[in-house]
Amino acid sequence: MPKYTTPRTLFGRRLREARLRAGIPQDKLGVLIGIDELSSSARISRYENGTHEPPFVIAEKLAAALGVPTPFLYTSDDELAEVVCGFAALPPAKKAVLIALLDELSGEAKSGARTAP
Structure with a gap:
């Protein structure tokens, strides 16, 4: 099992939670929302770790791919x-x-x- 760092943001924590529940690897999630295959894992990792927060339109795509409503990713x-x-x-x-x-x-x-x- 990969070793994860603790997300620094609420969005990152919710994103990781939803992704793990859905059983989707970071690289596959990135590809599902249209990120280039070569950078998809790194981008999703940055979102989860809180290094970057995606624009809302990307958050909507992530939520749809993970089968959760977008507000799930933002509620504390x-x-x-x-x-x-x-x-x-x-x-x-x-x-x-x-x-x-x-x-x-x-x-x-x-x-x-x-x-x-």
Whole structure:
């Protein structure tokens, strides 16, 4: 197993997490988003290690190739990152149900109503 340095940025940590979950090597990921094969591994490594942060359009391509929503790569909250992935995987009808439930729950929180833990 390759030895990785700890990512210095949130984006790098999320990118590496998503790439490892997807089981895609750095060089293949780079090629999938259109980076030249000879430099793809080095570019992805720089993004993961925090040496460089990609432009947003590249982040969108990385997220699409890894099967995660782009916001996943930017959220600092681990629970929110999981919610973002779960929401993205839902069909439209279930997204609407979840949004309605969130509206209801946030309304309760704003009004000071107590909810069960």
